[in-house]
Structures are given as C-alpha cells and as structure tokens.
Amino acid sequence: MNRKAPQISAIQGSEAIQKLLIAHLHGDEEAFQSAAWDIVGEERRLNHSVFANELERILRTAKGVPVSKSFFAALSANNGNMPKDKDKNANLIELTQSDVEIEDLVLSPALRQSFDRIIQERRGSELLRTHGLQPASKLLFCGPPGCGKTMAASALANALYLPLATVRFDAVVSSFLGETAANLRKVFDYARVRPVLLFFDEFDAIGKERTAIDEHGELKRVVNSFLQMLDSFRSETLTVAATNHQGLLDPALWRRFDDILFFAKPSDEEIETLLCRYFRQFTLQKTIRIKSVVKQLTGMAQSDIQQVAHEAIKQVVLSNSEQITSAILNSAIERQLNRLRITRSGDDEVSSQKVPSSRSARPK
Numbered sequence: 001m002n003r004k005a006p007q008i009s010a011i012q013g014s015e016a017i018q019k020l021l022i023a024h025l026h027g028d029e030e031a032f033q034s035a036a037w038d039i040v041g042e043e044r045r046l047n048h049s050v051f052a053n054e055l056e057r058i059l060r061t062a063k064g065v066p067v068s069k070s071f072f073a074a075l076s077a078n079n080g081n082m083p084k085d086k087d088k089n090a091n092l093i094e095l096t097q098s099d100v101e102i103e104d105l106v107l108s109p110a111l112r113q114s115f116d117r118i119i120q121e122r123r124g125s126e127l128l129r130t131h132g133l134q135p136a137s138k139l140l141f142c143g144p145p146g147c148g149k150t151m152a153a154s155a156l157a158n159a160l161y162l163p164l165a166t167v168r169f170d171a172v173v174s175s176f177l178g179e180t181a182a183n184l185r186k187v188f189d190y191a192r193v194r195p196v197l198l199f200f201d202e203f204d205a206i207g208k209e210r211t212a213i214d215e216h217g218e219l220k221r222v223v224n225s226f227l228q229m230l231d232s233f234r235s236e237t238l239t240v241a242a243t244n245h246q247g248l249l250d251p252a253l254w255r256r257f258d259d260i261l262f263f264a265k266p267s268d269e270e271i272e273t274l275l276c277r278y279f280r281q282f283t284l285q286k287t288i289r290i291k292s293v294v295k296q297l298t299g300m301a302q303s304d305i306q307q308v309a310h311e312a313i314k315q316v317v318l319s320n321s322e323q324i325t326s327a328i329l330n331s332a333i334e335r336q337l338n339r340l341r342i343t344r345s346g347d348d349e350v351s352s353q354k355v356p357s358s359r360s361a362r363p364k
Contacts, residue, residue, distance in 0.1 A: 016042060033059070046123075051161035053236060054195055081194075083186035087179065090171040092187050095196070098158040105148060105155055106270050106277070106302065114261055115152070119159050122238065136258040138230065138239045140203075142246035143263035146303030149242040150201055152263070157197035162238065165196040169205045180206070181225035188229050195236040203241035204248045223250050230256045265301055268294050274302060278309035282316060283323040296333050304340065308332045 016038040023032035036059055043052035083092040102115060121128065121135035128135055141149040157164040172183045184206070191198045200206075206222050227250075233239070241257070243249060254260070266274065271294045284290070297305055311332035312324050321328070 044126075054161075081190065083183070083190045085171045085174065085179075085183055087174060087176060088171065091168065092171050092183055093165045093167055093190070093198075096164045096166070098154040098164045100151060100155040100158055102155045102159050105152055106266065106273050107148075107152075108264065108267065108270065111261060111263065114259065115156065118156070118259065122160050125236075137235075137237070138257045139241070140246075140254070140257040140260045141240060141242040141263060142260065143244070144265055144301055145244040146301030147263040147265060148302050149263050150199075152261075153197065153199045153201075153240045153242065156238070156240070157199075160197065160238065162195060162197045164199060165191065166199045166201060169202060173205065178221075180222050184222070184226060184229060188233055191237040191239070192233065192235045196238075198237050198239045200239070200241040203243040204245045223253075227252055227256065265299060266305070268298060271297050271300075271305060274305050275309065278306065278313070279324060282313065285323050285325045288324070288326055288329060293329065293333075300336070300340075304336055307339075308336045311335060 016035055019035035020032060020039065023029075023035055036055070040052050040055045040059070043055065082095070084090060085092060102119075105112075105115075107115065118136050118139070125135040141152065143149065154164055167187055172180060172187065174180050174183060187198070206219070206226060230239070230253075272290060275290065275293065275297075297308065300308075308329075309332075312329050315321075315328045315332070316324055319328075
C-alpha cells in the first residue's frame with residue numbers, strides 16, 4: 001500500500017497540471033482556478049508546504065488580472081519587487097531556478113546524511129510546527145574552494161522547490177556610509193515576503209571578525225547590523241551562507257546558524273565516482289588503471305578534477321579519437337598540476353612579502 005501511494009500522488013499531480021494547461025489554453029478561468037487549487041492541495045498533502053504557500057500567495061494576490069496570466073507570470077519570474085541599490089539601481093540579488101539535483105552531487109556519507117535531514121525537516125515543517133518545533137532555516141557551508149558549496153546550495157533549492165536568490169555583493173557593498181547595511185535590510189525584507197533559498201556566497205566579504213585590525217569601522221558596523229537582521233529574521237526562506245575562509249568569520253556569527261556543513265576535498269572513493277561520471281560517455285584505454293589515476297588526483301578539489309576531465313574530453317573530441325588514452329589523460333593531469341603549482345607559488349610569494357602599513361597599498 002505504501003509503495004503505491006507516491007505513484008498515485010504523482011498521477012494525481014500530473015492530471016492536475018494537464019487540467020491547468022488545458023484551462024489556460026482555452027481561457028477557461030473557472031477551470032484554471034479549480035486546477036490550480038487542486039495543485040496547492042496536492043502539494044500540501046506531500047508536505048511541500050513552502051511551495052504550496054508560494055502558489056497560494058500567487059493565487060490570492062491576483063487582483064483584477066486573469067489568474068491564468070498572473071499565475072504563470074509570477075511563477076516564472078516575479079522580479080517586479082526585486083530589491084535594488086539606491087545609488088546604482090542594480091539588483092541586489094540574482095534570482096534563478098535551479099535544475100541541479102541532489103543526486104548530481106558527490107558527497108561524503110556524513111554530508112549526504114545532513115542534506116537528507118535538512119530536506120526532511122523543511123518538507124515536514126508543518127508537522128514540526130504542530131509540536132512547537134522549527135525546521136533548520138540558517139545554514140553555513142564552509143571548506144576549501146572548489147569543493148561543491150555553490151552547487152550544493154543550488155541542488156538544495158531545487159529539492160525544496162525554492163528559487164535560488166544569490167546575493168550580489170558587488171551591488172550590496174556600497175562606498176556610502178550606512179548603505180551596505182541598508183542594502184542588506186532590503187535583501188532580508190524581500191526574502192521575508194517571498195520564500196527563496198537566500199544564498200550568501202563568499203560570505204566572509206561581510207562577515208569578517210570585528211576585531212580584525214585591518215578592517216575599518218564601516219565593515220564592523222555591517223557585521224553588527226547583519227547579526228541583528230539574522231536574529232530577527234523569521235520566514236519560510238532558507239538562508240545559506242558559504243565561505244572558503246571560515247577562520248575569518250566573526251565568532252558571533254557561528255551561533256546564528258542552525259547547522260554548519262564542512263565540504264572537504266574528495267576522498268579517493270569520491271574521486272573515482274567523479275571520474276566515472278565525467279567519462280561515462282567515453283571509452284577509456286584498456287591500459288588506464290583508474291586507481292592509479294585517482295592517486296594522482298588525491299588532494300585536488302572537485303573543480304580541479306572536473307577541469308582535468310574536461311581537458312581530456314576536449315582533446316579526444318578535437319583529435320577525433322574514439323577513446324581517452326593514457327597520453328591524453330596524463331597530459332590533462334600534468335597541466336592542472338602545473339596550474340596548481342603556479343597558484344600556490346603566487347600565494348607563497350604574497351604571504352612572504354612584508355605587508356605595507358597603508359591599506360590602499362595592500363595587494364589585491
């Protein structure tokens with residue numbers, strides 16, 4: 001009985017969508033509204049409360065406009081009330097609809113368990129609230145660069161039927177006194193009325209420790225303001241912050257997050273999984289031993305491994321070869337290793353230089 005329930009729900013959902021589209025194409029407003037409310041009810045039965053609430057909000061706020069038109073317009077974009085910077089009139093967030101699936105991620109068992117738990121909590125939020133409990137609403141992703149934090153946020157948004165609202169720090173951070181905090185307030189005000197996955201990438205840009213001697217007073221005031229906004233923020237929005245430099249964050253920020261997820265560099269097993277995914281449409285030369293390749297890539301981030309795979313695939317395509325040879329793969333690995341050596345050498349040179357006392361003279 002339980003095994004058939006999801007299939008029945010899927011069939012019911014498909015029928016409701018068919019009715020919705022037919023009613024829209026025929027201009028039958030009454031039938032459209034009936035089908036739309038059926039979808040809302042079905043989403044509530046599936047415990048997709050955030051998505052159901054968003055659909056219901058769209059239906060209820062259509063004033064004098066045929067619901068069939070306002071529904072699709074709001075569902076596809078809803079950019080009319082996007083928060084903007086007063087000075088540059090630039091959008092403070094970038095709103096996208098993710099198509100990344102959780103299954104697309106290569107996660108450690110601990111990370112996968114954390115994601116499953118977060119998704120379960122969010123989908124069962126109504127049930128939790130009946131017991132006086134709250135689902136996780138503020139998450140911090142940290143770890144080395146290139147290990148999948150941004151992709152994971154995108155997949156989480158998709159799994160929760162939420163638009164991905166990425167905060168644009170180039171627009172949020174202002175040179176005018178007090179404007180950065182004002183822009184952040186606009187972002188939170190937007191996310192309070194419209195459920196999204198609010199994503200603060202490169203979070204250390206505004207979350208640096210307030211005692212850092214090289215930070216001026218304005219950025220310290222921004223951290224204070226952000227802490228206050230985060231404390232008072234109540235919404236169905238899921239807030240996710242990501243940083244490659246967790247050591248730079250103000251200690252007071254850590255306590256504000258319901259969960260902290262660390263994205264480490266992939267293990268040997270995860271590297272092998274990544275390679276199998278990237279090369280699934282290509283044939284590997286029989287002399288290639290995947291375990292040996294994995295050993296060469298140990299210590300690389302996911303983005304580095306992806307770069308190696310893409311370089312090898314490009315060479316195969318351009319040479320009209322039928323398979324990935326040892327020579328092609330070794331060449332791609334060596335190029336990436338050289339690239340990493342140059343990057344690390346540059347970091348060492350910068351760190352060995354004496355830091356000038358003038359802030360304006362610091363290397364950027």
